[in-house]
Amino acid sequence: MRCPYCACEDSQVKDSRPTEENSAIRRRRVCPDCGGRFTTFERVQLRELIVTKRSGRKVPFDRDKLMNSVQVALRKRPIDTERIERMVSGIVRQLEASGETEIDSAMIGQLVMDALRGLDPVAYVRFASVYRDFREAADFAGVLGEIAGDAIPPREQAAGISEPPNSPAKPERIVDIAVVGKRG
Structure with a gap:
């Protein structure tokens, strides 16, 4: 794994542990050149998902983008980060289990809306205002x-x-x- 600080190609794993109900592995790494410490996550990816946007443009699915949009909706809300992570992982599992390689962005938005509605009504309204373009x-x-x-x-x-x-x-x-x- 490349060091994010000095771009050294070699890093040492200091600690590995399962996270997210054993669906990912968290690794703490140290760079032997600069001594920088960083964390990586290793997840199983069942298939490469492609998202079809409203404009018709196709882009690769990005879990981090999904996580960021959910975190924006939940900003300053009393929701534990583990619950957010479980919610996003559940949405990704639903997308992968659908059997489709091309997913419509509206389907992703609806899954997020359904999850947020059960999690936090304020976050639901925030996300809906952007998703539905109020x-x-x-x-x-x-x-x-x-x-x-x-x-x-x-x-x-x-x-x-x-x-x-x-x-x-x-x-x-x-x-x-x-x-x-x-x-x-």
């Missing part, structure tokens, strides 16, 4: 309604109607949106 407050209201269980019917949401006709106003919905806006 442009106005009504988009947030729809997702908050999904979480609360009283989603606005799609016909009314598409027409820009936040409440069904002849129904009393719900000021709590406005308060919820204001609270999320201040935190987010």
Whole structure:
């Protein structure tokens, strides 16, 4: 393994241990030239996955990119890093188990949304706002309604109607949106 500090081709493994429920091996390494210490992870890769983007462009699947996007959604949330790692590993296993070598980016996004919904509602809303490309407050209201269980019917949401006709106003919905806006 090449040293990330001095690019020496030779490094020594000082410690190896299994992580993530024995699905990866964590190795602590030391460079004999500069003395730099670094960690590497070794994972089994069942097949090479290709992601098809919305634009039609195809790129290799990058687990680190998935992990970064999940971590951005969970930033400053009280979620243990081990739970995040298990969630991402579970998503990768689902993608590999699908049997497909080409995966649509929408499928990955939906798997992340499903996992975040069960893990942390605030992270779910954050990820949804980027994934679904929110442009106005009504988009947030729809997702908050999904979480609360009283989603606005799609016909009314598409027409820009936040409440069904002849129904009393719900000021709590406005308060919820204001609270999320201040935190987010």
